[in-house]
Amino acid sequence: MSQGDAIPEFQKAKAGEGGDVSLTNLSAFSSGPGIRSGAEIFAIIAVAVIIVGGAEFLLRFFEVPHYIMPPPSQIAWALVDEFPLIAPHLGYTLVELVSGFAIGSIIGLVMAAVITQFPFAEKIVAPYILLLVTTPMLALVPLLILRFGFGYTPRIIAVALAAGPMVMINAATGFRRVDSAKIALARSYGASTLQIFWKIRAPMALPMILVGLMIGAIFGLLTAVGAEMVGGGFGLGNRLTSYSSMIQMPQFFAVVLLLSILGILIYVLFFFIGKKWASWEA
Amino acid sequence: MNAGHTSKPKLGVRAATKVYHTASGDLLALDRCDLDVRANEIVSIVGPSGCGKTTLLWSMSGLHGLSAGEVVLDGQKITGPHPDIGIVFQEANLLPWRNLDANINFPFEIKGTQPDKAWINHLLRRVGLEGFGGKFPRELSGGMQQRAAIVRALSLKPSVLLMDEPFGALDSFTREEMNRLVEEIWLDAPTTIVFITHSIEEAIFLSDRVVVLTPRPGRVAKEYPVPFPRPRSLEIMATKEVFDLTNAIKMDIVGGRIGAKAKPALAVVNGGAPR
Numbered sequence: 001m002s003q004g005d006a007i008p009e010f011q012k013a014k015a016g017e018g019g020d021v022s023l024t025n026l027s028a029f030s031s032g033p034g035i036r037s038g039a040e041i042f043a044i045i046a047v048a049v050i051i052v053g054g055a056e057f058l059l060r061f062f063e064v065p066h067y068i069m070p071p072p073s074q075i076a077w078a079l080v081d082e083f084p085l086i087a088p089h090l091g092y093t094l095v096e097l098v099s100g101f102a103i104g105s106i107i108g109l110v111m112a113a114v115i116t117q118f119p120f121a122e123k124i125v126a127p128y129i130l131l132l133v134t135t136p137m138l139a140l141v142p143l144l145i146l147r148f149g150f151g152y153t154p155r156i157i158a159v160a161l162a163a164g165p166m167v168m169i170n171a172a173t174g175f176r177r178v179d180s181a182k183i184a185l186a187r188s189y190g191a192s193t194l195q196i197f198w199k200i201r202a203p204m205a206l207p208m209i210l211v212g213l214m215i216g217a218i219f220g221l222l223t224a225v226g227a228e229m230v231g232g233g234f235g236l237g238n239r240l241t242s243y244s245s246m247i248q249m250p251q252f253f254a255v256v257l258l259l260s261i262l263g264i265l266i267y268v269l270f271f272f273i274g275k276k277w278a279s280w281e282a
Numbered sequence: 283m284n285a286g287h288t289s290k291p292k293l294g295v296r297a298a299t300k301v302y303h304t305a306s307g308d309l310l311a312l313d314r315c316d317l318d319v320r321a322n323e324i325v326s327i328v329g330p331s332g333c334g335k336t337t338l339l340w341s342m343s344g345l346h347g348l349s350a351g352e353v354v355l356d357g358q359k360i361t362g363p364h365p366d367i368g369i370v371f372q373e374a375n376l377l378p379w380r381n382l383d384a385n386i387n388f389p390f391e392i393k394g395t396q397p398d399k400a401w402i403n404h405l406l407r408r409v410g411l412e413g414f415g416g417k418f419p420r421e422l423s424g425g426m427q428q429r430a431a432i433v434r435a436l437s438l439k440p441s442v443l444l445m446d447e448p449f450g451a452l453d454s455f456t457r458e459e460m461n462r463l464v465e466e467i468w469l470d471a472p473t474t475i476v477f478i479t480h481s482i483e484e485a486i487f488l489s490d491r492v493v494v495l496t497p498r499p500g501r502v503a504k505e506y507p508v509p510f511p512r513p514r515s516l517e518i519m520a521t522k523e524v525f526d527l528t529n530a531i532k533m534d535i536v537g538g539r540i541g542a543k544a545k546p547a548l549a550v551v552n553g554g555a556p557r
Contacts, residue, residue: 181371181372181373181375182375182377184340184345184371185369185371185375185377185388186388186392187345187363188343188344188345188363188367188369189363189388189389189392189393189438190362190363190365190392190393191392195392199388199391199392200377203377203379204379206379278379280378280379280418280419280420281378
């Protein structure tokens with residue numbers, strides 16, 4: 001990177017093309033100022049009880065058939081009852097998610113770091129990255145199954161293909177947030193290009209990288225479940241298709257509930273990582 | 283210039299010329315600019331907005347290459363960032379993801395050397411930042427951030443300190459406080475300071491010499507020695523001599539007494555000028 005001919009630029013607002021990035025989009029769902037009083041806790045629980053209890057009451061009162069929508073108590077019971085049966089499938093899904101996500105995000109991060117160092121290369125690659133981001137990777141699953149069979153391989157590839165580009169475009173946005181004053185600071189102490197990368201560019205990109213990882217993980221989960229629904233005899237997605245084909249709706253919704261919990265856990269995980277490592281941006 | 287001073291300058295700028303190649307055409311920021319700074323002298327550079335003050339300072343720091351001419355430190359031509367030159371940037375320029383201690387440690391991390399803890403603690407005490415080591419920049423006021431930046435710059439014991447409009451973003455009271463702090467630090471341990479500012483009062487308060495640049499392309503238009511004794515009290519700053527000097531410099535800058543020698547084709551380019 002030749003900074004030699006850049007006009008010194010200090011305004012914070014112009015700190016790069018990335019613009020203002022914050023983890024506020026992460027905190028959008030959290031209850032802002034935090035819970036303070038017992039009354040607030042009571043209100044939150046009361047509303048939850050009214051919603052769940054109300055659904056229970058309405059579904060039973062109007063005798064809604066179980067194959068349309070089972071009452072919450074039955075879903076909860078099915079989750080407990082069927083858990084020994086569902087648990088291994090949760091394990092399979094997690095294996096696909098974690099390994100696919102790890103492969104995809106590492107490749108995505110490395111590509112983002114490399115590509116942003118070469119603006120010209122970035123221009124050439126950009127359309128293909130966009131293609132990868134916008135194409136639903138689920139569409140490739142039948143093809144992947146044809147090539148790699150019904151095991152883990154096609155699913156892990158699909159998850160990696162779904163997560164990687166998401167991580168990459170967000171990380172690239174982060175790496176592009178060049179603050180020439182901070183780079184000049186490092187250069188004034190004789191920093192090498194590598195030092196500038198690790199000590200200035202990477203920390204500056206970190207909040208965007210975390211956003212990318214979170215979106216990538218959630219896209220990965222969607223793709224893993226989708227791929228399981230398309231083919232193969234294991235995984236939570238497979239449970240969904242098999243329970244629905246047998247009209248076992250309480251069990252079906254128990255799996256849906258489990259997937260929601262998984263998604264929320266992913267969100268919470270990155271929320272706390274962000275709070276710990278990127279709170280300086282807030 | 284500087285007739286009568288035969289001693290070699292600490293820092294010399296020789297016919298410095300800088301052209302920026304921008305999308306809207308070439309921009310001549312400095313045009314054969316000459317400046318000598320003696321050892322342990324405080325020189326302020328003032329001039330109209332966009333006259334190339336920051337460009338001149340960045341060239342002196344070695345962060346910028348020059349299109350022509352050279353910068354000489356202790357008789358040696360400067361080709362890049364130099365360990366003997368410390369820089370205090372605009373708006374403190376602390377790293378927001380590091381706390382104060384880690385920010386001050388940053389130069390030593392880059393250089394792979396051990397910081398002189400006793401010296402740094404002395405500096406932190408001096409600027410009143412003792413006990414704030416665990417605070418992050420966003421938890422510090424603008425003045426405190428800039429104090430930390432001064433400590434960071436001085437931690438390496440540079441013999442030249444370049445200050446690029448360091449207090450421009452501060453309110454006027456904090457600014458005066460910071461000016462006094464710079465003078466105190468300098469009286470404690472004199473170093474060579476080049477100080478860029480928009481404020482003529484600040485320039486006169488701090489400097490042994492005020493240098494006025496022409497509008498872009500920047501050249502040295504005039505130099506004013508500032509002979510008042512130090513430490514400079516409020517009483518000295520309120521004298522007629524200071525008032526007259528302030529006005530003379532103001533007339534130079536806003537009164538159009540100094541003319542631009544820019545070629546018209548270059549002068550019309552106004553965008554993207556360094557502040």
